[in-house]
């Protein structure tokens with residue numbers, strides 16, 4: 014079976030001792046894993062029916078979080094106490110298997126164990142894939158393809174269809190623009206203008222986007238969008254960033270401020286810093302960071318979960334907007350959220366200009382949220 018692993022090329026991986034960041038995600042067990050967990054009291058005690066996403070299953074099939082919002086029940090002093098039999102969900106990290114029109118492997122760049130250079134991530138992923146029976150992959154793929162076909166049909170009926178290859182090809186022509194200071198503001202303004210696209214030539218669509226006047230109020234757009242993202246009571250659902258000291262930092266918004274909190278294994282939090290919402294402005298980006306942001310835009314453009322996220326947003330809006338404008342709008346919003354996240358980190362670290370290092374840190378602080386976004390297709 015053909016599986017797209019190109020995102021893994023040239024990447025190495027080595028899990029960092031004392032990190033444990035991925036143990037803040039609630040693992041769900043497969044039916045085979047359930048059989049093992051149900052036979053042992055220690056393992057059984059770690060299970061729950063209550064899922065962090067609000068679901069409640071008939072039988073306990075997820076692992077509890079300590080204090081209902083901290084790390085996995087089985088994590089002690091940042092070490093997994095059931096390493097030999099940890100669920101497939103945990104073994105996969107930082108690789109994700111996405112199924113839509115094909116199977117594609119994605120890398121969670123929030124993991125600090127990922128390195129540029131080397132190729133062992135591909136070898137690691139091949140081993141992971143060998144544990145999944147071909148018949149299961151075929152079943153998941155057939156199901157996901159049906160959903161993707163239905164989505165295409167709905168788009169065609171609404172007159173908004175654009176082929177995925179065309180969306181990607183036009184977007185790839187925008188990368189020089191995205192490297193410029195006002196590139197993101199142009200993407201947002203173009204999507205907002207909702208132009209008729211139909212079957213215009215690719216070059217012409219890219220040119221229209223290039224010459225769009227940039228949106229003027231992106232500071233405010235970024236502030237509101239991110240403020241909403243952090244405006245969640247349940248700490249288990251907040252974005253997490255593991256910093257250079259391997260501290261787990263969560264961000265939560267309260268009335269007119271953002272609080273950075275250090276999350277502990279048992280779910281307790283310690284305040285790190287409170288920042289007034291209005292004090293966070295989009296910081297200047299140096300040329301290296303602009304290149305890194307543009308590389309991230311290319312990565313999103315190649316990811317099937319991103320395409321699936323665009324599709325789910327299109328569905329949410331009842332197929333009213335041309336797929337190209339939704340695609341460009343979602344890309345612009347993601348890049349703006351990333352820029353704002355970098356600006357928040359700059360504020361916390363008392364840095365004025367976003368450089369290459371900070372741009373990489375912001376991707377670590379952001380990629381997990383991006384991969385968690387709603388998508389048609391599914392992660393298995």
Ligand code: SF4
Pocket residue numbers: 027028029032033034035036106107123124125126127
């Ligand atoms: S996030 Fe990455 S480095 Fe950290 S514990 Fe998980 S796999 Fe290891």
Ligand code: SF4
Pocket residue numbers: 035036037038040076085086087088089092093094095096099100103
């Ligand atoms: S089972 Fe182990 S690896 Fe998996 S989340 Fe829990 S502590 Fe982490």
